[in-house]
Amino acid sequence: MHKDQLLTRRRALLAGATVLGAAHAAGTARLLTTQAPARPVRGAAAAAGPQTVTPLKPSASPPRSMTGGGPPQGGPPRTAVRGKPIMRLSGRGTSMVLTFDDGPDPRYTPSILRTLREYDVRAVFFVCGEMAVEHKDLLREMADGGHVVGNHTWTHPLLTRLPRSRIRSEMERTCEVIADAYGEAPLWFRAPYGAWNRAVFQLGAELGMEPFAWTVDSFDWATPGTPTIVRRVEGNAAPGVIVLSHDAGGDRSQSVEALREYLPYLRDSGYHFTVPRRRST
Numbered sequence: 001m002h003k004d005q006l007l008t009r010r011r012a013l014l015a016g017a018t019v020l021g022a023a024h025a026a027g028t029a030r031l032l033t034t035q036a037p038a039r040p041v042r043g044a045a046a047a048a049g050p051q052t053v054t055p056l057k058p059s060a061s062p063p064r065s066m067t068g069g070g071p072p073q074g075g076p077p078r079t080a081v082r083g084k085p086i087m088r089l090s091g092r093g094t095s096m097v098l099t100f101d102d103g104p105d106p107r108y109t110p111s112i113l114r115t116l117r118e119y120d121v122r123a124v125f126f127v128c129g130e131m132a133v134e135h136k137d138l139l140r141e142m143a144d145g146g147h148v149v150g151n152h153t154w155t156h157p158l159l160t161r162l163p164r165s166r167i168r169s170e171m172e173r174t175c176e177v178i179a180d181a182y183g184e185a186p187l188w189f190r191a192p193y194g195a196w197n198r199a200v201f202q203l204g205a206e207l208g209m210e211p212f213a214w215t216v217d218s219f220d221w222a223t224p225g226t227p228t229i230v231r232r233v234e235g236n237a238a239p240g241v242i243v244l245s246h247d248a249g250g251d252r253s254q255s256v257e258a259l260r261e262y263l264p265y266l267r268d269s270g271y272h273f274t275v276p277r278r279r280s281t
Helices: 005-022 109-118 136-144 164-183 200-206 228-237 252-267
Strands: 095-101 124-127 150-152 244-245
Touching: 095 109, 109 136, 109 252, 136 150, 136 164, 150 164, 150 228, 164 200, 228 244, 228 252, 244 252
Parallel strands: 095 124, 095 244, 124 150
Antiparallel strands: none
């Protein structure tokens, strides 16, 4: 499927994911809305309830050894099965997490990496296997820059409509590509559209990954205009939030430009940017 066709498919599937999220409305997580326009919550991630994750030191050295090469010996590490995705950071301070989904895309990802490098900021990239396998050089660049690479499935399907065998295949194939190009198997997984169910949590854990959602949706996927994206991110900035943006799946020039605007503003406002690490079990 051509890259620009993904946007049309994802918008169509988004409607189904939103219905799934509404079915679990009793557990809807609190979103930060300071100075931000009211907006719908995408998918079941917002309905799953908040979980926290321990941050690394802000914008410090690479989060994991980038020299190991390949998946861990003896298979993925044992991971507890969660019932909810992680949606915010734990701890004190003014740390935030920037995340980018659907890439890597050679039209937009390099510009995002350059901006992050300019400000010495680390981020999390949730990549799709069908994109990553064609652009392994960009995953290696992420590793060199100290960024975290997570699993966002192979083809970006609505997982809650798939059988377990297909869900596992979507995850497993992407794990293999990441391990080969990035140097280590992924520790983090994000369900497309934020649509989670028991099978998704279980299979992710079997592959050694923790479920990682978001607190603030920039809605850049809808291409609302650079100023709107900037206002949403800056208006929702607060300690512990996880920001969702995209570096592929359509025209992401607005996302690239918005990052250039809000990143220095947030740094000047006292915010730091960090990446997650697995909590000890």
